[in-house]
Amino acid sequence: MGETFIMDEVTSQAIADAFKVFGDKTRVRILFCLLENEQCVDDIAVQLNMEQSAISHQLRILKNARLVSARREGRFSYYSLMDEHVSVILNMGLEHATEDM
Amino acid sequence: MGETFIMDEVTSQAIADAFKVFGDKTRVRILFCLLENEQCVDDIAVQLNMEQSAISHQLRILKNARLVSARREGRFSYYSLMDEHVSVILNMGLEHATEDM
DNA sequence: CCCACATATGAATACTTGCTCATATATTCA
DNA sequence: TGAATATATGAGCAAGTATTCATATGTGGG
Numbered sequence A, B: 001m002g003e004t005f006i007m008d009e010v011t012s013q014a015i016a017d018a019f020k021v022f023g024d025k026t027r028v029r030i031l032f033c034l035l036e037n038e039q040c041v042d043d044i045a046v047q048l049n050m051e052q053s054a055i056s057h058q059l060r061i062l063k064n065a066r067l068v069s070a071r072r073e074g075r076f077s078y079y080s081l082m083d084e085h086v087s088v089i090l091n092m093g094l095e096h097a098t099e100d101m
Numbered sequence C: 001c002c003c004a005c006a007t008a009t010g011a012a013t014a015c016t017t018g019c020t021c022a023t024a025t026a027t028t029c030a
Numbered sequence D: 001t002g003a004a005t006a007t008a009t010g011a012g013c014a015a016g017t018a019t020t021c022a023t024a025t026g027t028g029g030g
Helices: A009-021 A025-033 A041-048 A052-064 A083-098 B009-022 B023-033 B041-048 B052-064 B082-098
Strands: A068-073 A076-081 B067-072 B076-082
Touching: A009 B009, A009 B023, A025 A041, A025 A052, A025 A083, A025 B009, A025 B023, A041 A052, A041 A076, A052 A068, A052 A076, A068 B023, A076 A083, A083 B067, B023 B041, B023 B052, B041 B052, B041 B076, B052 B067, B052 B076, B076 B082
Parallel strands: none
Antiparallel strands: A068 A076, B067 B076
16 A cells, blocks of 8 residues: 556656657647648648658658558558547647647 | 648647657656655655656656646655646556557 | 755756758659 | 659758756755
């Protein structure tokens, strides 16, 4: 009794890694781009006024984290949010960030 | 119609910053230490087998982010989770991180 | 006041990470 | 096949960050 639960390092690292993906401005903006419709890489780059390469690098991170999925159609890769869980989390972050503004 | 919402940089940065606080293993472990009871700095340092200074630095970040609050009692500073929102988010991360293990 | 203990903080360092540049890969069309 | 377009990727760099070390601040007891 009174013992404190010590979260092991592997699990706490996994938790931190999960949150870390949302912890970058560019990745957040990309995810918001995908809220309504799927988008191809260059569309996102144009909308965010960033280099195609930068977007592609971040999309890989989002894909590895299973937050987005990619669909190839000809020369284009269309990215979309993996599931509605992602938009729920995004909107949680938005509400928190704008609650005292 | 068909227009994509572009999240502005200030707001997306604020969202990213909020998630970023949870994006570090040590901070996650500290928060889990505080799940049940308030703790003083050295107790946490001993439990996590880390230097007092490292814990103190991270506690400042958690405090600035309003995830923990501090209560001074004599020579000791007792830290505790700010509200139940924090533990809800923590457990969300835990569930996600352990769902395919 | 002096000492011991608890915490906080600034500087330095090692590590991480997001971006750019160059280039590779993939796909379509002539 | 060759050119044009779209995306992916590796190397390098610059900025950010977590930790350590040394030290400062705060607190209580003798």
